[in-house]
Amino acid sequence: MNARRAWRRFARRADFWGLLVFLVLFFVFMLAPIVVVVVVSFSDASFIAFPIARVSLRWYRRIWEYRPFMDSLIVSLELAVASAACAALLGVPAALALTRSRARFADAVSTFLLAPLSMPMIVLGFSLLYYLSWLGLGVSFLSLLLAHTVVSIPYVARTVAGVYRGIGPDFEEAAAILGADRWRTFRYVTLPLIRPGIFAGSLFAILISLDNLPISFFFGSASTNTLPVVMLSYLQNQFDPAIAAISTVQMLIAVAALLVVERVYGLAAMSAPS
Amino acid sequence: MRLRAIPRRRRAAGGLGLAWTLPAILFLALFFVLPLADNAAGSLAGGGGRLSLGYYVKLLTDAYYVGVILRTLGVSLLVTAICLVIGYPIAYFLVRHAGRWSSLVIFLLIAPLLTSIIMRTFGWRVLFARRGIVNLLLVDLGVIERPLNVLQQPASVIIGLVHVLVPFMVLSIASVLQGIDRRLEESAQVLGASRWQSFLRITLPLSLDGIGTGAILVFMLTNGSFVTMLLLGGGSVVTLPLLIYQQFNLTQDVGFASAMGNLLLVFAVGCLYLQLRLIKRKGARG
Numbered sequence: 143m144n145a146r147r148a149w150r151r152f153a154r155r156a157d158f159w160g161l162l163v164f165l166v167l168f169f170v171f172m173l174a175p176i177v178v179v180v181v182v183s184f185s186d187a188s189f190i191a192f193p194i195a196r197v198s199l200r201w202y203r204r205i206w207e208y209r210p211f212m213d214s215l216i217v218s219l220e221l222a223v224a225s226a227a228c229a230a231l232l233g234v235p236a237a238l239a240l241t242r243s244r245a246r247f248a249d250a251v252s253t254f255l256l257a258p259l260s261m262p263m264i265v266l267g268f269s270l271l272y273y274l275s276w277l278g279l280g281v282s283f284l285s286l287l288l289a290h291t292v293v294s295i296p297y298v299a300r301t302v303a304g305v306y307r308g309i310g311p312d313f314e315e316a317a318a319i320l321g322a323d324r325w326r327t328f329r330y331v332t333l334p335l336i337r338p339g340i341f342a343g344s345l346f347a348i349l350i351s352l353d354n355l356p357i358s359f360f361f362g363s364a365s366t367n368t369l370p371v372v373m374l375s376y377l378q379n380q381f382d383p384a385i386a387a388i389s390t391v392q393m394l395i396a397v398a399a400l401l402v403v404e405r406v407y408g409l410a411a412m413s414a415p416s
Numbered sequence: 417m418r419l420r421a422i423p424r425r426r427r428a429a430g431g432l433g434l435a436w437t438l439p440a441i442l443f444l445a446l447f448f449v450l451p452l453a454d455n456a457a458g459s460l461a462g463g464g465g466r467l468s469l470g471y472y473v474k475l476l477t478d479a480y481y482v483g484v485i486l487r488t489l490g491v492s493l494l495v496t497a498i499c500l501v502i503g504y505p506i507a508y509f510l511v512r513h514a515g516r517w518s519s520l521v522i523f524l525l526i527a528p529l530l531t532s533i534i535m536r537t538f539g540w541r542v543l544f545a546r547r548g549i550v551n552l553l554l555v556d557l558g559v560i561e562r563p564l565n566v567l568q569q570p571a572s573v574i575i576g577l578v579h580v581l582v583p584f585m586v587l588s589i590a591s592v593l594q595g596i597d598r599r600l601e602e603s604a605q606v607l608g609a610s611r612w613q614s615f616l617r618i619t620l621p622l623s624l625d626g627i628g629t630g631a632i633l634v635f636m637l638t639n640g641s642f643v644t645m646l647l648l649g650g651g652s653v654v655t656l657p658l659l660i661y662q663q664f665n666l667t668q669d670v671g672f673a674s675a676m677g678n679l680l681l682v683f684a685v686g687c688l689y690l691q692l693r694l695i696k697r698k699g700a701r702g
Contacts, residue, residue: 150611153611154611157611158513161505161508161509161513162509162513164505164506164509165505165506165509165521168502168506169524171579172524172525172527172528172579172582172583173524173527173528174539174543175535175536175538175539175540175542175543175579176527176528176531176535176536176539177539178539178542178543178549179531179535179536179538179539179542182542190542190545192542192543192548192549193549231439232439232440232443233440235436235437235439235440236436236437236439236440236441238436239433239434239435239436239437240434240437243434245434248434251434251437251441253692254441254444255437255440255441255444257444257448257688258444258448260636260684260687260688260691261448261452261640261681261684262639262640262657262677262680262681262684263640264640264642264657264660264661264677264680265452265455265640265657265660265677265678265680265681265684266448266451266452268455268660268664268673268674268677269451269452269454269455269674269677270447270451272451272454272455272458272670273447273450273451273454273455274451276454288447289447291443291447292443292444292447292448295440295443295444299440349529349530352532353532353533355533355534355643356640356642356643356657359661360664370532370533370534373532373534374534374643374647377534377538377647381541385534385535385538386535386538389531389532389534389535389538390535392531392532392535393530393531393532393535396530396531397530400530
């Protein structure tokens with residue numbers, strides 16, 4: 143009996159250590175390509191080698207001076223913020239209405255609002271290009287904005303709905319009982335409560351938009367090239383550490399955005415149940 | 417005597433009317449549904465405004481294109497399977513063993529999602545280069561004699577895709593594992609089941625929903641991706657999205673690209689349907 147218990151304990155330990163080793167290997171796999179790029183970005187060689195011989199900021203200077211990178215970074219940032227704002231304007235009211243609705247087709251509407259997530263983006267981009275050209279919008283910032291908003295709506299709606307569902311109707315009912323009309327209830331009770339959801343959902347949308355290639359690719363022109371599009375064409379022609387440097391900058395922007403949300407609302411808002 | 421809950425007919429205070437969903441619905445109808453419908457119509461257009469299945473006949477009978485379609489599905493299946501095999505133990509560790517380290521594990525899982533797909537592809541290219549660190553290490557360790565050429569081959573595409581998609585699998589499985597009552601497993605063991613038996617007969621079947629959700633998600637996302645194939649495959653793995661990209665860039669055969677896109681869309685709708693059925697089943701079970 144004792145031997146059996148000892149064997150059990152040993153087996154449990156072995157399970158644990160086995161899994162732990164697997165976990166460590168897994169994270170080496172997950173982080174290796176990222177760490178490598180960050181290291182290479184500080185290289186001073188004109189070719190790519192890892193590990194690097196000397197540390198320098200040469201390639202950061204190069205991307206600063208290389209117009210297409212900086213121009214497209216600005217386009218990307220403007221596009222990401224603008225499309226997240228549009229998605230919030232459209233998606234937040236919809237999410238609020240659907241969460242508390244008991245209508246039978248509310249589920250169907252929710253599914254519809256989330257549907258753009260499931261569609262292959264390259265097909266969406268391709269179709270939108272011809273459709274928007276037919277509407278006379280063609281390759282323009284407005285076209286990009288419309289296309290990115292389609293993809294951003296699900297992220298905002300899903301996050302806001304998750305937060306709103308978690309809050310429950312009690313606060314709003316209390317406000318109504320105390321005599322607040324619907325507008326005041328919304329303005330002074332609902333909105334402050336769901337603000338973390340709006341913020342986190344918009345941030346998701348911004349991050350997704352910044353990294354979007356399959357849609358932006360179709361709307362490329364000198365004035366509407368987004369950063370990923372420029373990076374792709376650069377990578378297809380050259381293979382030097384400039385890509386590493388601009389990638390690292392892009393990652394730092396994402397990390398900074400995440401830290402802001404962390405500081406303001408805590409990560410709990412980010413992991414809203416979907 | 418039984419008490420019945422009184423149905424609440426009144427709309428919850430503060431809840432907005434469904435009219436507030438109209439702007440979003442209209443927007444998506446205009447810029448999501450109509451473009452895709454337009455694309456579907458374009459794929460059926462023959463000469464002189466007639467309907468024609470010509471593009472689909474070409475797509476589904478030409479051996480080359482049939483090969484591309486099968487490869488698309490095959491790559492997605494393979495990536496899904498690998499993500500499952502790698503992701504399940506990670507999810508299990510996260511839920512059962514990580515304890516106070518779990519937020520670190522989650523952070524490490526999510527962190528790669530903050531980096532662009534181009535950055536990661538670039539990273540693999542540096543790592544797998546002929547004289548890159550992976551080859552040097554393997555030669556030094558005596559695992560291989562000469563440097564391998566992994567790049568521009570299917571293996572690197574699969575590795576790149578798994579790297580991008582495995583976090584989705586882990587998070588899907590972990591969220592279901594979280595909800596499984598540990599006492600079920602413990603009771604099985606008290607009743608004499610070995611650890612493996614209790615895992616195979618209790619935990620694994622109970623986590624099937626998470627596996628399903630994760631698998632559909634990964635399959636769907638692989639089906640639509642082309643950047644990894646483009647930058648790591650070097651033409652060795654041609655799938656539907658890559659072919660659409662090439663058609664657009666080189667030949668500009670819009671109708672045919674529309675047909676390929678539409679086929680991809682059909683796959684996606686199939687996945688979406690399965691996903692909804694899974695959610696509904698979960699809901700029915702409570």
